[in-house]
Amino acid sequence: MSELSVNHLLGIKYLNKKDIQLIFETADHFKEVINRPIKKVPSLRDITIANLFFENSTRTKLSFELAEKRLSADVINFSASQSSVKKGETLIDTVNNILSMKVDMVVMRHPNPGAGVFLSQHVDASIINAGDGAHEHPTQALLDSYSIRERLGEVRGKNVVIVGDVLHSRVALSNIYALQLQGANVMVCGPKTLLPKYIKDLGVKVETNLRKALNWCDVANMLRVQNERMDISYFPSTREYTQQYGVNKALLNSLDKKITIMHPGPINRGVEITSDVADSDQAIILDQVQNGVAIRMAVIYLLASKIKH
Ligand code: CP
Numbered sequence: 001m002s003e004l005s006v007n008h009l010l011g012i013k014y015l016n017k018k019d020i021q022l023i024f025e026t027a028d029h030f031k032e033v034i035n036r037p038i039k040k041v042p043s044l045r046d047i048t049i050a051n052l053f054f055e056n057s058t059r060t061k062l063s064f065e066l067a068e069k070r071l072s073a074d075v076i077n078f079s080a081s082q083s084s085v086k087k088g089e090t091l092i093d094t095v096n097n098i099l100s101m102k103v104d105m106v107v108m109r110h111p112n113p114g115a116g117v118f119l120s121q122h123v124d125a126s127i128i129n130a131g132d133g134a135h136e137h138p139t140q141a142l143l144d145s146y147s148i149r150e151r152l153g154e155v156r157g158k159n160v161v162i163v164g165d166v167l168h169s170r171v172a173l174s175n176i177y178a179l180q181l182q183g184a185n186v187m188v189c190g191p192k193t194l195l196p197k198y199i200k201d202l203g204v205k206v207e208t209n210l211r212k213a214l215n216w217c218d219v220a221n222m223l224r225v226q227n228e229r230m231d232i233s234y235f236p237s238t239r240e241y242t243q244q245y246g247v248n249k250a251l252l253n254s255l256d257k258k259i260t261i262m263h264p265g266p267i268n269r270g271v272e273i274t275s276d277v278a279d280s281d282q283a284i285i286l287d288q289v290q291n292g293v294a295i296r297m298a299v300i301y302l303l304a305s306k307i308k309h
Pocket of ligand 1: 056057059060061131140264265
């Protein structure tokens with residue numbers, strides 16, 4: 001029987017091509033399940049999962065919780081803002097207290113890069129990284145590639161540009177690793193101030209002209225400008241950013257071909273993407289969200305099958 005090469009999902013960096021294929025094939029099965037009248041399977045009745053969110057989330061948190069419930073796992077939710085973290089309790093103490101209640105798997109979002117790796121080295125549970133600072137967001141990259149595969153047939157050979165605030169983005173790094181593993185050609189595009197200096201070392205094309213990037217690509221993944229992670233100004237004004245790096249319908253209509261538009265959410269409508277694009281048939285933003293449940297069911301199911309009771 002096929003199984004993942006890893007016991008945790010800490011980042012796409014730790015996966016291989018076969019892992020991604022297995023996750024997609026398993027997600028295909030679960031996608032069929034969640035389209036049935038009864039959207040639930042009994043697979044994980046013996047598994048308890050803790051969702052630990054030390055940072056805000058809408059899509060990822062709800063999607064994981066739904067995926068866990070669709071698999072019949074027992075689920076507990078923890079939000080740092082309403083917890084004893086506010087009284088100074090450490091991450092390890094917090095997690096060990098939760099694990100002493102016989103929890104098998106931890107899904108964690110944390111503002112610090114590497115928090116998931118750290119946790120995996122100190123606690124006895126399977127860890128899924130639901131976003132660690134500006135480092136990785138592996139399930140987002142998996143659902144993004146899965147959505148490209150669904151829309152365009154395959155990921156291999158496709159030209160994908162990641163546009164905008166690459167510097168502060170965990171989605172960008174995980175997408176670069178995932179897309180390259182599957183044989184896509186990857187470009188990043190944005191103002192120089194929002195492109196990390198090391199980015200060329202990852203083997204991606206770099207472009208600062210949005211029109212050139214859009215004419216090259218099959219898919220544009222528009223990143224959110226992450227104002228909350230900016231302690232200085234990276235561009236003169238939001239208006240100027242939008243003029244140079246925002247996608248609107250007129251710009252898309254002026255291109256040589258019809259490209260696919262993605263966005264991980266949450267959207268800054270009118271900044272990196274206008275509503276007439278976000279809500280158009282060129283955008284697969286809500287497909288990404290829908291596929292997130294099947295992808296997360298697949299990841300949880302495959303990791304749970306490696307847990308020894
Ligand atoms: N895409 C994403 O991670 O969204 P949330 O921050 O709402 O989870």
